[in-house]
Structures are given as C-alpha cells and as structure tokens.
Amino acid sequence: MPPDDRRSDRPPTDVVDLRDRSRRRLQSVPTLVGSGPAPGSASAVQFSESVRKVVGVARRHGLRPPVFRSPPRLDGVDRSIRRRADGQVVVAVRRTGRPLAAVRADVIDGVVAANSLRGGDADRFRNAAWAALEPPDRELHRTPAPDPSRAGPTRPVRVA
Numbered sequence: 001m002p003p004d005d006r007r008s009d010r011p012p013t014d015v016v017d018l019r020d021r022s023r024r025r026l027q028s029v030p031t032l033v034g035s036g037p038a039p040g041s042a043s044a045v046q047f048s049e050s051v052r053k054v055v056g057v058a059r060r061h062g063l064r065p066p067v068f069r070s071p072p073r074l075d076g077v078d079r080s081i082r083r084r085a086d087g088q089v090v091v092a093v094r095r096t097g098r099p100l101a102a103v104r105a106d107v108i109d110g111v112v113a114a115n116s117l118r119g120g121d122a123d124r125f126r127n128a129a130w131a132a133l134e135p136p137d138r139e140l141h142r143t144p145a146p147d148p149s150r151a152g153p154t155r156p157v158r159v160a
Contacts, residue, residue, distance in 0.1 A: 042095040042104075050100075050104045054129045057132045058125070060128075061125055063115045064089075065111060066089035066111065067089070070093050071095070078093070079092065079109070093110065112126065
C-alpha cells in the first residue's frame with residue numbers, strides 16, 4: 001500500500017495551517033474587553049453624547065450647530081474650527097488624553113464660536129448647555145443629612 005501523505009508527521013508544504021494564521025491575526029486585533037479611553041480621557045461615546053446634547057440646546061436657542069469631528073487634522077491643537085465655502089462650520093476636538101470636562105467645554109465653545117455669540121447671548125447658551133450636560137438626578141448623588149426626627153433613642157454618654 002502506498003504511503004498516505006495526509007498521515008505523515010510533516011504537513012505537505014503546499015498546505016497552509018489556518019489555525020496558526022488565525023492566531024497571528026487575532027494577536028494583531030485589539031481586544032474590546034477592557035479597552036477604552038486612557039484613564040482621564042473622554043471616550044468616543046461620551047464625546048458623541050455631549051455633542052448630541054449641546055447641538056440640541058443650540059437648536060432650541062435658534063442657533064445653527066456646527067459639524068463636530070474628532071480628532072483635529074492639525075497636530076498639537078486641542079480644538080480647531082474650519083469654515084467651509086458653503087457656510088458650514090466644522091469643529092474638531094481632540095478627546096484623547098483630555099478630561100471629559102475639557103472636551104465638553106470645547107464642544108460648547110465651538111457652538112459659541114460658530115455662531116459668533118458674544119456677551120450675554122454666549123453666557124446664556126453656555127449656562128443652558130452645561131445644564132443639559134449635568135446629570136438630571138444629581139440630587140440623588142448627594143449624601144442626605146441625617147433626619148433628627150427619625151433618630152433612635154440616644155444613649156447616655158459616660159464622661160470619666
């Protein structure tokens with residue numbers, strides 16, 4: 001009986017072992033578990049949620065919201081503003097390595113700059129935008145003060 005090449009200890013040279021190849025590919029793909037922004041950085045989801053809320057406030061105030069993107073094309077800047085020939089304004093905000101509050105401030109200021117707001121108009125918009133970004137249940141995050149009417153009986157304190 002002729003020898004069976006499929007049963008030899010050495011695989012034929014024209015056959016590719018897909019298992020080894022897939023392992024190499026999987027090693028080059030970043031893992032999604034536990035991945036996310038660097039500590040202290042704003043995530044893409046946080047950025048998009050902030051933009052959505054601020055754009056909603058801008059529309060309610062009768063403003064024309066700009067287009068937002070991340071990151072800026074220019075190296076070394078946190079925010080850039082570009083005005084297109086058709087009148088559309090593009091605000092690019094860097095979010096990596098920056099706290100969420102700084103990114104949100106750039107989003108708000110991007111709307112202010114795109115609409116050329118000044119003075120009281122700019123202040124009213126900023127206040128409304130920050131209020132929209134605050135959690136609606138922030139009162140729940142406070143530690144409630146103890147209610148003296150619900151306190152149990154007090155024990156006498158021994159003084160030595």
